[in-house]
Amino acid sequence: MTTDTAPKATGAGGGRALGRILLDNGALTALVVLVVALSLLSGDFLTTQNLLNVGVQAAVTAILAFGVTFVIVSAGIDLSVGSVAALSATVLAWLATSEGVPVWIAVLLAVATGIACGLVNGALVAYGKLPPFIATLAMLSIGRGLSLVISQGSPIAFPDAVSRIGDTLGGWLPVPVLVMVAMGLLTALILNRSYLGRSLYAIGGNEEAARLSGLRVTRHKVVVYALSGLFAAVAGVVLASRLSSAQPQAAQGYELDAIAAVVIGGASLAGGVGRASGTLIGALILAVLRNGLNLLSVSAFWQQVVIGVVIALAVLLDTVRRKAGATSGGAPSGGSPGRGLRGKPVTCAVAAVCTAAIVGGLSLWDRGSGTSTTRIGMSLSTLNNPFFVQMRQGAEAEAKARGVELTVTDAQNDASQQANHLQNFTSSGVAAVIVNPVDSDAVAPAVRGANEADVPVVAADRGVNKAEAVTLVASDNVAGGRQAADALAEKLGGRGEVVVLQGTPGTSASRERGQGFSEGIKRHPGIRVVASQPADFDRAKGLDVMANLLQANPDVDGVFAENDEMALGAVRALGSRAGSQVAVVGFDGTPDGLKAVEQGTLYASVAQQPRELGKIAVRNAIEAAGDEDVPGEVKVPVKVVTARNVADFD
Numbered sequence: 001m002t003t004d005t006a007p008k009a010t011g012a013g014g015g016r017a018l019g020r021i022l023l024d025n026g027a028l029t030a031l032v033v034l035v036v037a038l039s040l041l042s043g044d045f046l047t048t049q050n051l052l053n054v055g056v057q058a059a060v061t062a063i064l065a066f067g068v069t070f071v072i073v074s075a076g077i078d079l080s081v082g083s084v085a086a087l088s089a090t091v092l093a094w095l096a097t098s099e100g101v102p103v104w105i106a107v108l109l110a111v112a113t114g115i116a117c118g119l120v121n122g123a124l125v126a127y128g129k130l131p132p133f134i135a136t137l138a139m140l141s142i143g144r145g146l147s148l149v150i151s152q153g154s155p156i157a158f159p160d161a162v163s164r165i166g167d168t169l170g171g172w173l174p175v176p177v178l179v180m181v182a183m184g185l186l187t188a189l190i191l192n193r194s195y196l197g198r199s200l201y202a203i204g205g206n207e208e209a210a211r212l213s214g215l216r217v218t219r220h221k222v223v224v225y226a227l228s229g230l231f232a233a234v235a236g237v238v239l240a241s242r243l244s245s246a247q248p249q250a251a252q253g254y255e256l257d258a259i260a261a262v263v264i265g266g267a268s269l270a271g272g273v274g275r276a277s278g279t280l281i282g283a284l285i286l287a288v289l290r291n292g293l294n295l296l297s298v299s300a301f302w303q304q305v306v307i308g309v310v311i312a313l314a315v316l317l318d319t320v321r322r323k324a325g326a327t328s329g330g331a332p333s334g335g336s337p338g339r340g341l342r343g344k345p346v347t348c349a350v351a352a353v354c355t356a357a358i359v360g361g362l363s364l365w366d367r368g369s370g371t372s373t374t375r376i377g378m379s380l381s382t383l384n385n386p387f388f389v390q391m392r393q394g395a396e397a398e399a400k401a402r403g404v405e406l407t408v409t410d411a412q413n414d415a416s417q418q419a420n421h422l423q424n425f426t427s428s429g430v431a432a433v434i435v436n437p438v439d440s441d442a443v444a445p446a447v448r449g450a451n452e453a454d455v456p457v458v459a460a461d462r463g464v465n466k467a468e469a470v471t472l473v474a475s476d477n478v479a480g481g482r483q484a485a486d487a488l489a490e491k492l493g494g495r496g497e498v499v500v501l502q503g504t505p506g507t508s509a510s511r512e513r514g515q516g517f518s519e520g521i522k523r524h525p526g527i528r529v530v531a532s533q534p535a536d537f538d539r540a541k542g543l544d545v546m547a548n549l550l551q552a553n554p555d556v557d558g559v560f561a562e563n564d565e566m567a568l569g570a571v572r573a574l575g576s577r578a579g580s581q582v583a584v585v586g587f588d589g590t591p592d593g594l595k596a597v598e599q600g601t602l603y604a605s606v607a608q609q610p611r612e613l614g615k616i617a618v619r620n621a622i623e624a625a626g627d628e629d630v631p632g633e634v635k636v637p638v639k640v641v642t643a644r645n646v647a648d649f650d
Helices: 002-024 026-041 048-073 081-098 103-126 132-151 160-166 175-193 195-205 207-212 217-243 254-264 276-295 300-324 339-367 386-402 415-427 444-452 477-492 508-521 539-552 564-577 591-599 610-625
Strands: 375-380 405-410 432-435 457-460 471-474 496-502 527-534 558-561 583-588 604-607 633-635 639-641
Touching (some): 048 217, 048 276, 081 254, 175 276, 457 610, 477 583, 496 508, 564 583
Parallel strands (some): 432 457, 457 471, 496 527
């Protein structure tokens, strides 16, 4: 009887062990399926250079996510890590460059800045009894605001000694990957081998029980958020090193990626569950998806859909896991896996296969016939703006007419994401790259990588600093700002009070247009600028900011907005006064802007002809890819459009 029953027990135990392995490594299974699927769909994916690109692109998100893991395991949340990362990097750059502080001291103070922000979060949560969501949401705003205040809205060059963190060792091993691995090992050590780690699992599992067991819950919570701030500071330094500059608007939305990575990796938002290896896998899944979708020429808009589906699946699986009573890598617990375990591996596998199927289906649908022999990559700073949408339309029309394949990506005003796009284009072997920089300095390292790979780069609308672009196709934003000032002064008869609606702080377009307007308006001493406020190139924000400015400046005579979207928002705020009593001048010459000029509510718009800009950029990229000579600079004509000439403007 003994010999009969032993094999049954072993078989059952083996089945349960296999089930447990699959359950605890559902994210790893999904990652493997994605890698295999993308390798089959793209011959450029499974190369050494591209895999290193994936590691670099995952590094910042992973480091942030490691810090967030501590918080989530303790049943908290931290929405401030992106802002804290930007603030820490800005503090380092400001101290080391503007203030002349030794680099090593500046690094320590930058790390201390991150820890201080975390301590404030922890104190608000632990002692102030604020919900973690509210406390860290407040710090998100404070950190971003302080970063803008310190930098005055402009990027600050990073010290060369620290910028080496963004380079490689031996010419091939990226330092950001090494930093990511080191921070991951530290996270695993704290969670698995320390008293603090065991306490976090206990607090996240049942805070009241942990308190009754003698744990100092309040103190532990403060330490947890301080750790999150520390990791955010390290991530900020790594990010700024990649871009060779501290960007005050860097890492926007990264807190959501960090939380998504932790949850995809198997942590529970309810607390008590999570591990460093799972978080790393979650960050890699996000990086692999973005990298692979770029290589497959999937639309930038559909990429957001896929990422959202993956996050939703991860949370769904988290719910299934908790209902099944699984621990998925959390603190050790006893008990049988139970019946719910047997279905969970199947669920993980189905989810992974579904994700891979979505990726494959979108790639095949979005790429079309794929008969083009010449491939060109185009990275736009944002597609959340009619100007750049028109630029893309012009570029796509020219590419179609020339019979080339054009892949357009949306950097969403994130310099780091744009660097990722350029790296992906370079490793995928495109014939040429067109880049509309989020920031002219931050894009330089990625452009230099393309230069080293002999991939010609065409700069569109904004130039590239400290790297080689074969040509710049652009309008002169500074000159356009001056023309706007002259047009507004002419309308006002050389006298009056005006307000300025600025674009997104830190962007080169806002800086250059504002500089040109400031220079131009000084030539008209009878006109006084009474207020300048940012509205982020957004129509809704332009409406709100203009309404607020009117409370303090009700007798304003004119408005200059650094793009047409903000100008149209200002028109809405002014109501019947727009055009009749208050002259509003915009910038870009978008269809809606020109329509408002025709109607008389917008006095003028400085038109840049974005469609033509996109066409010329593609034309020059094709010629550069064919080793033809292209001019070093191509100026697309800019003109002030008013009611007098709007009918003639194309």
